Amino acid sequence: MSDRAFKGSAKAASADAKIAIRQLSKSYDLGHDQVKALETFDLSIHDGEFVCFLGPSGCGKTTLLRMLAGLETPSQGEIVVRRQTQDRPLTSMIFQETSIFPWMRVRDNVAFGLRIRGVPRLEQQTAVQHFLDLCGLGQFADAYPHQLSGGMKQRVSVARAFANDPEILLMDEPFAALDEQTKITLQQELLRLWNETRKTVVFITHSIDEALVLADRVIVMSGRPGRPIADIAVTFPRPRLVHELKAEPEFGRQWHQIWSLLGSQPQALPEKVK
Amino acid sequence: MVEPTNELRILPKASHEPGWRRVVQSHAVMAVASPLLALILWEIAGRLGWIDQRFFPTPSSIIRELLDLISSGELVVHLGWTLQRVTVGFFLGAVPAILLGLVMGLSPTLTAIFRPIIAAIYPIPKIALFPLIMLMFGLGETSKWVIVGIAVFFQVFFSTLAGVANIDRIYLDVARNFGASRWQAYRMIAMPAALPFIFTGCQLGIGMALIVVVVAEQFGTKTGLGYLIWRSWQVFEVRDMFVGLMMVAILGYGIQLAMGALEGWLICWKPHAKTKSLL
Incomplete structure (x- = not known):
């Protein structure tokens, strides 16, 4: 396991990345106040990677995904997405609530x-x-x-x-509203679909289980204003079986590690800036 | 005899009532019987002189008059003209109303430009515009189409606008993420999503159209149910007037039924869309 603490250094956004996030931040205007949703950070995601963003609600992870989907714009910094071809769409988003x-x-x-x-x-x-x-x-x-x-x-x-x-699939807690059994079935099916296509996936979740089951890489986010606090490699071999994975000791160890990281964060509170 | 026991028995509902009683108590029978009863009372009251036959001729004499007007072919002509004016006027008003409603609903800029003007004209009783319309378009058919169109326009426009405003944001987000053009967003998202509201607007619009057409047919024409009603007032032929009123009611009800059927067919994706009706 190669877990490395996330330092937010400029190195993190390398030149050959599929998605390069550079000095990105996002604030919202609420009348006279501004609420900072995302603290300035750098990050890169490579082609064919399955990345989960994990964090408490209100940490700006959905905001990040909506920016990747072209539904919102950054306040500062940039997101550079490297296109393979003009013939295929760049992103498709799967939303949390019913969107069909x-x-x-x-x-x-x-x-x-x-x-x-x-x-x-x-x-x-x-x-x-x-x-x-x-x-x-x-x-x-x-x-x-x-x-x-x-x-x-x-x-x-x-x-x-x-x-x-x-080229990139964006998923915003797509299984959060489902019952446990349906959720596990759909996670398994997603793994199978992904195995066939090996697309770059950016997946948002607040479930540690879900992140460990699905991802190659789990980015743990701080409370609001959100920024990455850890970048954890998940190296369970593929193809994965969801129910088998949960019986692995390593699964429990990583679950506990992420839980401690999240627990060290203060609860998300709106932070006011000028 | 039932002995008192400690048991509570839950049994099927007993039906001891005689068959005729159940038939009389069924809602379908009541719905038909109540207006029939009212007509019979009206007939008796008229014959016994309890009500003034000059204002309320007996139903039987009205029906005789109705049959006369049908057999002479006059009624069909009047009905046809009114239907034609309502239909042409309806499309004249509804089509621009739907288009403008959809476009404005998705564009805050256009809303800012046009909404105050439309909102200012809206409270004017539409029929009060008829003299102006007649000045502009003359006494002929055009002025009638235009006034019906105006009446329909406002109902349909505001309903469409409400329909677009009520579209779940997420559907537009999906369209944007999937790269839909403006035109595709109108055709594939805004139009179908707002359709239930548009239908409600059309039904209200038809109601307005009937009000307006009956008044408009007072002027510059010798055809239409409205003309029939106004003429019978002038010559004091009250039975004709009742025939005219009855036909307007039947026409309105028939159009609503047809629109309800069309709605159920077009909006089959919405559960229980069919049960919604103004009547």
Whole structure:
């Protein structure tokens, strides 16, 4: 295990990174006050890496993800994302709450990204069918979302993002609202899907278990204003089985290590700056 | 005889009531019976002279008049003209209202520019604009289409605006993250998401259209249910007036039913969309 404390040095953002975060910070205006969501930090994420950001609520991890998704802009600093090709979308986001469109059938929801890009219809159908089958949605292709359970809706959301074939997948606590069994099933399926595609994944979670099960690398965040306080390598061999992993002594050791790191942080309080 | 015991028995609901009683008590029967009963009372009261037949001719005489107007073909002509004016006026008002509502709903800039103007015109009773409309467009059909269109426009516009304002932000975030163009966002997100609100606006708009068309048909025309009603006032033919009123009611109700069916079909993605109805 090569755990290294995170110093936030400029070295951390190397030149060949897939995602290079440099001197990034983000504040929000709340009337007369400004609330700092993210403290200035540097970080790089490499191509094909599965990275989990782990932290207490309010630590700005969702803000970071939304900036990567192009939904928000930094207050200071920059994020440089290295594109492989112009033919594929750069990012697709899987949101925490239900974000699939209730007025589209499951099939059309999964095809959404491809339709937006004007992919030929036949190609769309092949890709959609592939990911419907992979996500266990084959039977529900013509259903409307209101006919599905919460777990099935998140599967549609996952299928929609994968079918869009982006270079980077962004996931904002996609399984947080699900019951434990469904959550573990979907984590397992995500691992399988990821094994096939080996995309760069940035995954936000507040669950230590989830981070250790999924990631190559866990970035532990401080409370607000958020900044990385530790960068932990997770080296369990792949393919991984979620239920087996939890029985490993090393899993328990790392769980405890991260818990101590989080526990050393003061609870998130809004910090006012001028 | 039932002996007192310590048992509580939960049993199927006993149905000792005779069959005829259950039929009378069913809601469907009540819904049909109550207006029929009212008509019978009206008929009796009219024949016995309890109410003034000059204002309230008996239902039987109204129905005779209705059948006369149908067989002479006059009623169909009036109905057709009114339907035509409502339909043309409706589309004239609803189409720009939906487009403008969608565009403004997603653009704070356009909202800032247009909203005060539209909000200022909105409280004016639309029919009060009719003299001005007639000055501009003459006494013919155009002025009637325009006044109906204006009445429909406001209902549909504000409903569409509310519909777009109520779109869950996350759907627009998804569209943005997936790189949807403005046009794609309108067509694939804003329009379907706001559709339930737009439908409600259209139903309110139809109601307004009927009010306005009946008044507008007072002027510069010899056709339409509104004309029928105003003429019967002038010649004191009260039975014709009741026929006209009845036809407006039937027309309005028929359009609402048709729109309800269309809504249930178009918004099948929304659970229980069909149960929503103004009546």
